[in-house]
Amino acid sequence: MWGKILGALFGLALLRLPGLFIGLILGHWLDIKMGSNLARFKGIFQEPDEQQGLFMYTTFAAMGHIAKATGVVTPAHIRQARHFMQQLGLNDAQQQEAQAAFRDGKASNFPLVAQLQAFYQQYGRQRDVIQYFIEIQLGIANADGAMTSDQYRLLQQIAMQLSVSHLQLEQLLAAYRAQQRFNQRDSKKPAANAVQDAYKVLGVSAQCSDKELKRAYRKKMAQHHPDKLMAKGVPAAMLDVAKKQTQEIQAAYELLKNRH
Template sequence: MLWPGTLIGAGAGFAIASIPGAMLGALLGQALDRRLNLQSWGHLREKLGGRPMLRNDELLFVLLGRLAKCDGRVLGGHIQQARAEMRSLEMSESAQRRAIAAFNRGKSGRDRLRSYLRRLGAQPHAAEGVLRACWRMIWADGRAGGNELELISQWGKWLGWDAWQVQALARDYEPQKRPLGNSTATYQDALRLLGVSATSEPAQIKNAYRRLLSRHHPDKIAGSGATAMQVREATDKTRELHNAYTLIRERRDFR
């Protein structure tokens, strides 16, 4: 692997003193790469611009922030989903502050993410977890926009995933294709699922939804050593909760 400092040093050395200069320049550049932990041209640009390198947990929330913003406006559902991810990861207060800062950083769309994702691709389990979190964020507002689909497709490619593999994960989080309708029975079922009533305040409904979502989050279940069947059941439960909350929110007309 040829790192940026090594290449720059070799090129500058060759221009000054031909092959011996290139060899010396490459050694000096390699020492600079190691000292500054430069692993790509993107890292070098970030160092020169003064932007801090991203940790893996920060990278996740940068991605989520970019997805939330890419179709125009960050909605309440996006914020709720980001908070749900923090709860599922059982983040400390300081880690949550970093995650919020990373989410806001992601909204700017300024970070070059290819090198980060290519490096993360060497960790298959972590890469899958990131893609699953991205799909949850995409479906947080009940729909998948064109810009969101384009981003996750590109990110999957950088992670080393085929397009069909990325798309296959979407089925675990896509809201069920059923009409929300005006059926009283369906509406009552949604209220019962969240443990609220038709007269509950929006804040109570939101809190009930978040609490249940955190309890049944598939990543939290998977982290406790559950079987594949239990994870699937948790995924189905999460989808039911999302559909119920969407139905109630639309019927009651609140965000």
């Protein structure tokens, strides 16, 4: 449906009445293509409803689009995508479907905006789910260790379509990078940098009070709690990744709590 609506609006704006009919035809084709992909993806994952099938397909297709943003999908991108599939515990058939969605996203003519609008239509009111989706995309964007300008612009486009501000995107990116560094620390002898990263993981300054620290910790835990995400429509396969994130948030809080 969204393909027809958007196609008609764009066609009308560009070519008036003739454009309206052209847009309807092109939009109808897009709806069929997206519906076919989602039906195939939903079936193999045995998701309870189309909403969760949409989440899975959009996740892997967006990953493919970001990986191809610079023109070439690197071995690091492929490793990151496979690692994420393994984290989800996908079986062979499910991995094949995830790879198919990833390949769809790599295509230069992949309808990213329409796909994101369909995603936003389902999840737009679930801000924690939107944030979780973007955090997943940050993983593929940083797979080579340094995000390219093309990938960053694409992330900005994704954020804009999902009503995530530039400031919010920057905060998510800073927290993601801090989390990656924090996970590589020596837990027996945490360096000063690890402490700084722990503050960034929780989104607070080193000058925060005990109350502010605890409030930030509880907010982060609530945003990533598997049960809450599942209740908001996140597929069950994604919950182990969310659980791992809560463990990492817990570790950051424990380090800082002992120092306050």
